[in-house]
Amino acid sequence: MNKSAVAGVVAQGRRALHRRADPARIMEGRERRFAAALLAPAFLALMATTTFPLLFLIWTSFYRMNLSMPFMDGFAGLDNYRELLADPRFWQSLGVSLVYTASTVVLQVVIGLALAVLVHGMRRGQGLFRMVAILPVVLSPAVVGMVWRSFMLAPDFGVVDYLAVTAGLGSHNWLGDPTLALVSVIVIHTWQWTPFAFMVLLASLAALPDDIYEAARIDRASAWQSFRRITLPLLRPAIVMVIIMRTMVALTAFAAIFTVTGGGPGTATEILNLYAYRKSFTELSIGYGSALAVALLVFTLVVSGVLFALRRAK
Amino acid sequence: MTAKRLRLGILIGVSGLFLLAWIFPILWSLLNAFKTEQDVLAYPPKLVFSPTLDAFRDVLFGATSILPNLASSFIISIGTTIVTMALAIPAAYALARLRIPGKRWAGFYVLATQMLPPVGIIIPYFLILRNIGWIDTYQGIILIYLSFSLPFAIWLLVSYFEDIPFEMEEAAFLDGASRLKTLRRIILPQVQGGVAVTVVFVFLNAWNEFLFAVVLSGNTVRPVTIAMFNFVSVEQTLWAKLAAVSALAMLPVIVLGVVAQKHIVKGLTVGAVKGGGRR
Amino acid sequence: MSARGQVQLDGIVKKHGAFAALKGIDFEIKPGEFFALLGPSGSGKSTTLRILAGLDAPTSGRILVDGEDVTGADARERDVAMVFQSYALYPHMTVFENIAFPLEMAKRPKAEIGPAVREAAAKVKIEHLLDRKPGQLSGGQQQRCALARAIVRKARLFLLDEPLSNLDAKLRLETRVELKKLQRSLGVTAVYVTHDQEEAMTLADRMAVFMEGEIRQIGRPADVFAQPNSIEVAAFIGSPPMNLIPARYQDGSVLIGGRRLPTMLQTHGERDVVVGVRPSAVRFEADGIPATVEVVENLGDAAILDMSLAGTALRARYDRFPLPREGDAMGVTVRPEDIHLFDPVSRRRL
Numbered sequence: 001m002n003k004s005a006v007a008g009v010v011a012q013g014r015r016a017l018h019r020r021a022d023p024a025r026i027m028e029g030r031e032r033r034f035a036a037a038l039l040a041p042a043f044l045a046l047m048a049t050t051t052f053p054l055l056f057l058i059w060t061s062f063y064r065m066n067l068s069m070p071f072m073d074g075f076a077g078l079d080n081y082r083e084l085l086a087d088p089r090f091w092q093s094l095g096v097s098l099v100y101t102a103s104t105v106v107l108q109v110v111i112g113l114a115l116a117v118l119v120h121g122m123r124r125g126q127g128l129f130r131m132v133a134i135l136p137v138v139l140s141p142a143v144v145g146m147v148w149r150s151f152m153l154a155p156d157f158g159v160v161d162y163l164a165v166t167a168g169l170g171s172h173n174w175l176g177d178p179t180l181a182l183v184s185v186i187v188i189h190t191w192q193w194t195p196f197a198f199m200v201l202l203a204s205l206a207a208l209p210d211d212i213y214e215a216a217r218i219d220r221a222s223a224w225q226s227f228r229r230i231t232l233p234l235l236r237p238a239i240v241m242v243i244i245m246r247t248m249v250a251l252t253a254f255a256a257i258f259t260v261t262g263g264g265p266g267t268a269t270e271i272l273n274l275y276a277y278r279k280s281f282t283e284l285s286i287g288y289g290s291a292l293a294v295a296l297l298v299f300t301l302v303v304s305g306v307l308f309a310l311r312r313a314k
Numbered sequence: 315m316t317a318k319r320l321r322l323g324i325l326i327g328v329s330g331l332f333l334l335a336w337i338f339p340i341l342w343s344l345l346n347a348f349k350t351e352q353d354v355l356a357y358p359p360k361l362v363f364s365p366t367l368d369a370f371r372d373v374l375f376g377a378t379s380i381l382p383n384l385a386s387s388f389i390i391s392i393g394t395t396i397v398t399m400a401l402a403i404p405a406a407y408a409l410a411r412l413r414i415p416g417k418r419w420a421g422f423y424v425l426a427t428q429m430l431p432p433v434g435i436i437i438p439y440f441l442i443l444r445n446i447g448w449i450d451t452y453q454g455i456i457l458i459y460l461s462f463s464l465p466f467a468i469w470l471l472v473s474y475f476e477d478i479p480f481e482m483e484e485a486a487f488l489d490g491a492s493r494l495k496t497l498r499r500i501i502l503p504q505v506q507g508g509v510a511v512t513v514v515f516v517f518l519n520a521w522n523e524f525l526f527a528v529v530l531s532g533n534t535v536r537p538v539t540i541a542m543f544n545f546v547s548v549e550q551t552l553w554a555k556l557a558a559v560s561a562l563a564m565l566p567v568i569v570l571g572v573v574a575q576k577h578i579v580k581g582l583t584v585g586a587v588k589g590g591g592r593r
Numbered sequence: 594m595s596a597r598g599q600v601q602l603d604g605i606v607k608k609h610g611a612f613a614a615l616k617g618i619d620f621e622i623k624p625g626e627f628f629a630l631l632g633p634s635g636s637g638k639s640t641t642l643r644i645l646a647g648l649d650a651p652t653s654g655r656i657l658v659d660g661e662d663v664t665g666a667d668a669r670e671r672d673v674a675m676v677f678q679s680y681a682l683y684p685h686m687t688v689f690e691n692i693a694f695p696l697e698m699a700k701r702p703k704a705e706i707g708p709a710v711r712e713a714a715a716k717v718k719i720e721h722l723l724d725r726k727p728g729q730l731s732g733g734q735q736q737r738c739a740l741a742r743a744i745v746r747k748a749r750l751f752l753l754d755e756p757l758s759n760l761d762a763k764l765r766l767e768t769r770v771e772l773k774k775l776q777r778s779l780g781v782t783a784v785y786v787t788h789d790q791e792e793a794m795t796l797a798d799r800m801a802v803f804m805e806g807e808i809r810q811i812g813r814p815a816d817v818f819a820q821p822n823s824i825e826v827a828a829f830i831g832s833p834p835m836n837l838i839p840a841r842y843q844d845g846s847v848l849i850g851g852r853r854l855p856t857m858l859q860t861h862g863e864r865d866v867v868v869g870v871r872p873s874a875v876r877f878e879a880d881g882i883p884a885t886v887e888v889v890e891n892l893g894d895a896a897i898l899d900m901s902l903a904g905t906a907l908r909a910r911y912d913r914f915p916l917p918r919e920g921d922a923m924g925v926t927v928r929p930e931d932i933h934l935f936d937p938v939s940r941r942r943l
C-alpha cells in the first residue's frame with residue numbers, strides 16, 4: 001500500500017468516527033475548548049497570586065524563618081502554632097480585631113441605614129448626599145489616616161481637640177491614650193466607610209416598589225410600623241450583604257491604622273492583621289508571622305461562616 | 315402642623331450635620347495645603363487666612379518633588395487596570411455565557427479567593443519576589459495586585475455579561491459571526507457600561523492599595539501613598555507640605571469619583587444588591 | 594426553481610437529563626415551502642427549530658439540508674437565517690448596521706452591502722428608518738428590522754420563532770399577510786413556529802402539530818382541520834375549539850340526547866366513542882335534538898351559543914339574526930359528514 005492510500009483510509013476512518021460521535025458532544029466539546037481558552041489565563045493568574053501563596057504561607061508557618069537570623073532557619077513543626085496559643089499579644093490582637101470589627105460594622109450599618117431612610121424620604125437634595133458620600137469611599141485609607149492624624153486629631157492644633165476644649169471636655173492626647181486611640185481608629189474607619197453602607201442601602205431602598213408603602217399607608221401603618229414591618233424585612237438581604245462585605249474589610253483593615261497609630265500606643269490598636277504584618281516585616285520573623293496570617297485566615301473563615309449561616313437563616 | 319415642621323427641621327439638621335462630618339476633614343486638609351506652616355499650627359484653628367501656593371510649589375517642584383511618585387502611582391494603577399481587564403473580560407464572558415462543567419465551582423473559587431487576607435499573600439510573595447529580584451519593580455507589584463483586582467473584576471463583569479440575552483448572541487452566530495467576532499462586535503459593545511464600572515474600580519483599588527505597596531516599594535516603585543511619609547518624621551513634620559501631598563494624592567480619585575459617580579454607586583451596589591440574590 | 598432549502602429531520606431526540614423534550618421528530622420540507630410547527634407551549638417547537646438552526650445539538654438523530662448531513666455543523670456553517678421572538682436586534686447598532694451585519698460577516702464587498710441592505714429594508718418598508726437605533730423603533734418596526742436582517746443574506750432556510758407574538762392584534766394580522774407575500778416573492782423555504790393555530794392555518798403550506806415532544810399530525814392545514822387524527826389535535830385546531838362529546842355508537846349512528854345521529858362510519862356493533870363536532874357545523878332545526886341556550890357571546894356578525902344538551906355542554910356558531918336569548922330552547926342537529934368519531938381509549942380517529 002502506498003502512502004496516500006493509507007492516508008485516505010485513515011481519513012475515512014476519522015470521518016466515520018466523526019459521524020458516529022454524538023453531535024451534542026461535538027458541539028459541547030467545541031464550546032468547552034473555547035471556554036477553556038478564555039478562562040485559562042485568568043485562572044492561572046488567580047492561582048498564581050492567591051492559591052499558590054496560600055499554600056506557601058501554610059508551608060512557611062511550619063518553619064522557623066527569621067530574616068535577621070537566617071542561620072537559625074529550619075523546620076519547626078507546630079512550634080509556631082504552639083507559641084501562638086501561648087502568646088498574650090496574639091490573644092490581645094484578636095480581641096482588638098473583634099472590638100474593631102464589631103463596632104465599626106455596627107456603626108456603619110446603623111448610621112448608614114438611618115441616613116439612607118432619612119435621605120430616601122427627601123424630595124430634594126438626594127443628589128448632594130450621593131455626591132458627598134462618594135468622597136470618603138474613593139479615598140485611599142492611608143491618606144485618610146494621614147489627614148485625620150495630622151489635621152483632625154493632632155494634640156496641639158487639631159480640630160477635634162479644639163472642639164473638645166470648646167465643648168468643655170478638655171484637651172486629650174487622642175492618639176496617645178490607649179482607649180482614645182482605639183476609639184479614634186474606630187471613628188476613622190466608620191467615617192470613611194459609612195457612606196458605602198449608606199449608598200448601598202439607599203439604592204436598595206430606591207429599588208423597593210412604592211406601591212407597598214402606599215398599601216401600608218392605606219392599611220394605616222405608622223411610619224415606624226412600616227419601617228419595622230416592611231422596610232427592614234425587605235432590606236434584610238442587602239443589610240446582611242453589607243455586613244458581610246464590611247466585616248471582611250474590617251478584619252483586614254491596615255492602611256488607616258498603620259498611618260494613624262501604627263498599632264500603638266504599645267499594642268492598643270494592633271489588630272491581628274497588623275500584628276501579622278509587624279511580626280513579619282518589622283521584626284522579620286516570617287515563620288511566626290505566617291502562622292499569625294494563617295490564624296487570621298481561620299478567624300476570617302469562621303466569622304464569614306457564621307455570617308453566611310445568618311444570611312441563610314429564615 | 316408645628317410638630318411636623320419641628321420634625322422636618324430636626325431631620326434636616328441631623329442630615330446636614332452628617333454631610334458636614336463627611337466633607338469637613340477633606341475640605342480642612344485641602345485648606346491646610348494653602349496655608350503657611352505657621353497658619354497650619356495656629357490655635358484656635360484658622361478658617362480665614364491668606365492663601366498661598368508655596369506648599370504645592372515645594373512638593374511639586376522642590377527638592378523632594380512628588381511628581382515621580384504621582385507618576386509611579388499612575389503606572390501601577392493603569393498597568394494593573396490593563397492587565398486585569400485583559401484577563402477578566404474573557405474569563406467573565408466564559409463564566410457568564412458558556413455551557414461548561416464545573417462552572418459553579420469556578421465561580422465559587424473566584425469568590426473564595428477574595429477571602430484570603432492580603433497579609434497572607436504578601437508574606438510568601440515577599441519571599442518569592444525577593445528571590446527573583448522583583449521587589450521594587452512594576453511587574454512585581456502589578457502581579458500581586460492581580461490577587462485582589464482580578465477576582466473582583468471577574469465577579470463584577472459576570473453580572474453584566476449575564477444581563478445580555480442569549481438570543482442576541484445566537485442571532486450573531488446565525489448571521490455568520492464566529493464566537494470571537496460575536497464577543498467583539500456584539501457582546502462587548504453592550505457591556506461597555508459594565509467595563510467602565512470595572513475599570514473605575516480596579517483603578518481606584520490599585521491607586522489606594524497600601525499594604526503591598528509598603529512591603530514592595532523602594533526607590534523605583536514609590537507611589538504617593540508611600541511617599542507622603544517623607545514629610546512626616548519624628549523630628550519635624552512639614553504640615554503644609556503634607557497637606558499639599560495629601561491633596562495631590564486625593565485629587566485624581568476625587569475627580570474620578572465625581573466624574574464616574576454613577577459608575578461607582580453602581581459598582582458598589584451591584585455587589586450588594588445583586589450579589590444578595592445570587593450564589 | 595433551484596432545489597435549495599430542502600430539509601429532512603430523521604428521528605431527532607433531545608433530552609435534558611431524564612426529560613425528553615423531543616421524542617423522535619421526523620419530517621421533510623420541500624424547497625420553497627412554508628412549513629409551520631404548531632403546538633401548545635412547551636411542546637418542543639422551539640427546540641426543534643433551534644436544532645435545525647444549529648443552536649442546540651440533538652441527543653440523537655440526523656438533520657439533512659439539501660441532502661447534506663449538517664447534524665454536527667456549527668450554526669454559522671448552515672446558511673440559515675432566523676427571526677427570534679424577541680427580535681434580538683443589536684441595540685448598539687443602527688438599523689442599517691443591523692441589516693448589514695450578516696453581509697459583513699460573509700465578507701461581501703462594501704460596494705455590494707449598501708444596495709443589498711436598502712433592498713432588504715425596502716422589502717419590509719423600513720427604508721426611512723435605516724439611521725435609527727433599535728431602541729428608537731416601535732415594536733412593529735423592530736420586527737421588520739429583524740425580518741430584513743434575516744432576508745438580506747438570502748440564506749437557504751428562513752426560520753421564524755413566534756415572530757408575531759409580541760405585536761398587538763391588529764398589527765399581527767397585517768404583518769401576517771405581508772410575511773406570506775414576502776416568503777412567496779423570495780421563494781425561500783420557511784419554517785415557522787407558532788402556538789396560534791390561526792396563524793399556522795393562514796400561513797403554512799403544510800404544518801406539523803406538536804404535542805409533548807412528538808409530532809401528532811403532518812399535513813396541509815385544511816386537511817388537518819378537516820381530518821384531525823386524534824382527539825388532542827381536534828381540540829387544538831379550530832376556534833372556538835371542537836365540541837367533544839362522549840357518546841354511544843351503534844350500527845352507523847351515535848346516540849346523543851336520546852336521538853340517533855347518522856355518521857359516515859358504517860360498521861356494525863356497539864361501542865363507546867367521542868363525538869367531535871365543530872361549533873360551525875352545528876345546524877339549527879326545529880325538530881332537532883332539544884337544547885337550551887345558556888350564554889350568548891355576541892361577536893357582532895355572529896354569535897357563539899353555549900348550550901346544554903342532555904346534560905352535556907355544546908358550543909355552536911349562530912349567524913342568523915335576531916339572536917336567541919339565554920334560556921331559549923332550540924333544536925340542533927349535525928350532518929353525517931360533519932361528525933368526527935374518536936376512540937375514547939386510543940384517542941385516535943375512527
Ligand SMILES: Nc1ncnc2c1ncn2[C@@H]1O[C@H](COP(=O)(O)OP(=O)(O)O)[C@@H](O)[C@H]1O
Nearest residue numbers: 609612614632633634635636637638639640641
Ligand atoms: N435547557 C433546558 N433544560 C430543561 N428543559 C428544557 C430546556 N429547554 C427546553 N426545555 C423543555 O423542553 C420543552 C420544550 O420546550 P420548547 O421547545 O421551548 O417548547 P415550545 O417552543 O414548543 O413552547 C419544555 O417543556 C421545556 O421546559
Ligand SMILES: [Mg+2]
Nearest residue numbers: 635638639640
Ligand atoms: Mg417556543
